[in-house]
Amino acid sequence: MPELPEVAYQKLYVDSTSLHQKIVKVDLGADKIFQSPKKDFEEVLTGNEFVASHQIGKYLLMELKDKGFLVIHFGMTGKLDYFQHNEIQKHAQLTLIFENGGKLSFVCPRKFGKLFLTESIGAFRKQQNLGPHATELKKADFHKLFEKKKGSVKTALMDQSFIAGLGNLYVDEMLFQSGIHPKTKSENLNKKDLDKMYKNMVDILDTVTKCKTEGVPVPDSYLRRHRNEEEDCPNGKGKIEMIKVGGRSTYFCPECQEVK
DNA sequence: CAAGCTGTTAGCGC
DNA sequence: GGCGCTAACAGCTT
Numbered sequence: 001m002p003e004l005p006e007v008a009y010q011k012l013y014v015d016s017t018s019l020h021q022k023i024v025k026v027d028l029g030a031d032k033i034f035q036s037p038k039k040d041f042e043e044v045l046t047g048n049e050f051v052a053s054h055q056i057g058k059y060l061l062m063e064l065k066d067k068g069f070l071v072i073h074f075g076m077t078g079k080l081d082y083f084q085h086n087e088i089q090k091h092a093q094l095t096l097i098f099e100n101g102g103k104l105s106f107v108c109p110r111k112f113g114k115l116f117l118t119e120s121i122g123a124f125r126k127q128q129n130l131g132p133h134a135t136e137l138k139k140a141d142f143h144k145l146f147e148k149k150k151g152s153v154k155t156a157l158m159d160q161s162f163i164a165g166l167g168n169l170y171v172d173e174m175l176f177q178s179g180i181h182p183k184t185k186s187e188n189l190n191k192k193d194l195d196k197m198y199k200n201m202v203d204i205l206d207t208v209t210k211c212k213t214e215g216v217p218v219p220d221s222y223l224r225r226h227r228n229e230e231e232d233c234p235n236g237k238g239k240i241e242m243i244k245v246g247g248r249s250t251y252f253c254p255e256c257q258e259v260k
Numbered sequence: 261c262a263a264g265c266t267g268t269t270a271g272c273g274c
Numbered sequence: 275g276g277c278g279c280t281a282a283c284a285g286c287t288t
Contacts (some may be wrong), residue, residue, distance in 0.1 A: 077266085109284075110283080110286080143268070151276080155278080160268085169266050246278075264287085265285105269283095271280085274276105
């Protein structure tokens with residue numbers, strides 16, 4: 001589920017289903033999900049209610065009426081499920097039962113997700129060493145960030161302490177749309193490259209979030225739709241190739257994305 | 261059946 | 275300390 005646009009979608013989902021309802025019961029799943037003792041989650045959440053939610057990068061912070069936040073990191077396969085019936089999904093790791101009979105599960109089959117309790121957003125951001133949220137980053141600050149950055153541009157963009165919210169899929173998309181080879185060294189990027197990357201980052205995150213909430217696919221011009229080796233590049237010439245960068249499968253078009 | 265996957269972390273080497 | 279690489283985590287899909 002989880003890069004910035006998907007988490008933004010989960011935020012809307014939870015805002016529209018689960019705010020301002022008293023939690024009457026808490027069911028807890030696998031130990032490894034919980035970053036504080038499980039009994040703390042039970043104590044803090046029981047009788048409490050969500051009043052708002054916030055997002056930093058790939059983290060969703062649910063603000064509690066009686067102080068603090070429940071923080072969700074979705075891992076690779078986490079998602080929220082709000083329901084009224086009695087069948088709890090198979091891999092639910094946390095289920096909250098509200099006073100009105102509604103229930104909210106954090107479902108996470110691969111158990112790469114994490115749940116935290118924290119007192120403040122600032123403290124949590126610091127603790128996790130999170131960089132600026134990608135869609136709140138100003139153009140000038142984006143340029144500034146790259147002044148001191150070395151190594152491959154793809155690795156830089158994936159680094160959550162550098163910029164929070166980008167992952168494998170949308171970093172590939174940004175670089176594709178910007179015509180930049182993923183192995184390009186950050187120090188070799190010029191002003192124009194950075195301008196393009198910034199514009200495309202904002203565009204892509206915005207467009208994908210909209211598509212997600214409207215339930216429509218992303219544009220066919222997106223690499224996302226053609227992320228297979230040997231597939232034709234949506235720009236017309238070239239075939240998509242796969243290489244490893246920073247240990248992650250990286251798709252790009254050798255015709256559109258030159259090495260610098 | 262083996263390999264790959266939207267994410268993160270630890271450990272190693274340079 | 276920074277950067278690159280690997281393995282590990284766990285379950286489902288191809």
